[in-house]
Amino acid sequence: MVQVQYIADLGDSRLDAYARLTERQLRSVLEPEKGIFIAESAKVIERALAAGLEPVSFLMGERWLEQFTPVFHDLEVECPGLDVPAFIAPMELMEELTGFNVTRGALAAFRRPAMPDARAFLDGLVARADGRPVRVCVLEGIVDHTNVGAIFRSAAALNVDGILVSPTCCDPLYRRAVRVSMGTVFQVPWTRLGTTARAWPADGLSVLHEAGFSCAAMALADDSRSLDDPSLVEIDRLALFMGTEGDGLSARTIEGCDLTIRIPMARGVDSLNVAAASAVAFWQLCPHATNSYHYQHGRYA
Structure with a gap:
């Protein structure tokens, strides 16, 4: 009682x-x-x-x-x-x-809830998708709790299947992150990816590739694809990597990913805040429908 x-x-x-x-x-x-x-x-x-x-x-x-x-x-x-x-x-x-x-x-x-193993976590997301495309977001080294909370809120609203957090990313259950997320950190399935900062990103990329995911780095690069490239939405299993504030993704992560994606910009602006960029990417790459398939009746389905 x-x-x-x-x-x-x-x-x-x-x-x-x-x-x-x-x-x-x-x-x-x-x-x-x-x-x-x-x-x-x-x-x-x-x-x-x-x-x-x-x-x-x-x-x-x-x-x-x-x-x-x-x-x-x-x-x-x-x-x-x-x-x-x-x-x-x-x-x-x-x-x-x-x-x-x-x-x-x-x-x-x-x-604190127990964190599932990343491999089992990804297998569960794929099983629940029942044949439709799967979208996950990987947060690498993001240190601002406000940004982490805002990303979770966008992920919940825009139909992201799950979030994976790197060893150097701040805690999604930190008080401010939870508050900014408006509790959506409890609605979007998430877990840790990778073992240590030294082993990252090789260990994280290996888990995703073994689960059949194409890894896409959100970064400025000469060979990057525009976010509105129609071929991107055709990818069956997509892991979208978002990098830390300021420096963005590490060079090793960008090199290890299968492709690089950029958001087209105007007026000489080269990039957006990571939380804003995540919302734009989620809207473009995730199916526009309710995400109740993985959260029903107050429990993960």
């Missing part, structure tokens, strides 16, 4: 996950085998619950308790053995904790 507990002091040790632990500590200290992440706002929390993620605790200002009461009731019905606290604090205390007026709602700590 969800146990409502009132909080009057930010020094309360039960609030460590929200007030004192770093993102790195959340990943390894509280739950060494899985880790914990923080979700912010009612919509994000509800999407995490709908995706079947397990809550550890909730924290919200007292004005939000009424809105969450039916959410807690549904959670108790679906998970009768679950026992989690819901910490309720005065709004003034919440504003002191977060540093701003808590208009977005509430916070919740969730257990």
Whole structure:
């Protein structure tokens, strides 16, 4: 059941996950085998619950308790053995904790889901596609959590089948990435690709090629194809590589990919922000239809 507990002091040790632990500590200290992440706002929390993620605790200002009461009731019905606290604090205390007026709602700590093996992940995407083209995005070394969150939101809206994250890419479950994604990080299937920064990109490219994917680098190159090249949409299994802010994809990654793609530009502009570029590429290369085939009834199908 969800146990409502009132909080009057930010020094309360039960609030460590929200007030004192770093993102790195959340990943390894509280739950060494899985880790914990923080979700912010009612919509994000509800999407995490709908995706079947397990809550550890909730924290919200007292004005939000009424809105969450039916959410807690549904959670108790679906998970009768679950026992989690819901910490309720005065709004003034919440504003002191977060540093701003808590208009977005509430916070919740969730257990991190286990990441599937990349090979099994890709096999599952292909099986669910049932013969239609499959599109995945590979994020190489992207360090801005806002960009990662924005890419996930575009991927959810524009029908990307899955996202793979390189060893040097920032964490999609970092608090800001989750918030910017509006919880779509729980809707778009994703996993890690590659073992170490030293072995990248050879190990990641090998996994994709073995799964039958053509690897396309989004980069400026003399031999690149325009994004509107009609042959691109005919590729059955396509992995689209997006590179880090500023430098873009590494030379080794571009060399290892099967083709290079560029977005045609006007007025002397040579490139777009990686999040904006991803949205343009997804719109052009992914089928324009609902992506409910891989996310149904609050669970991955």
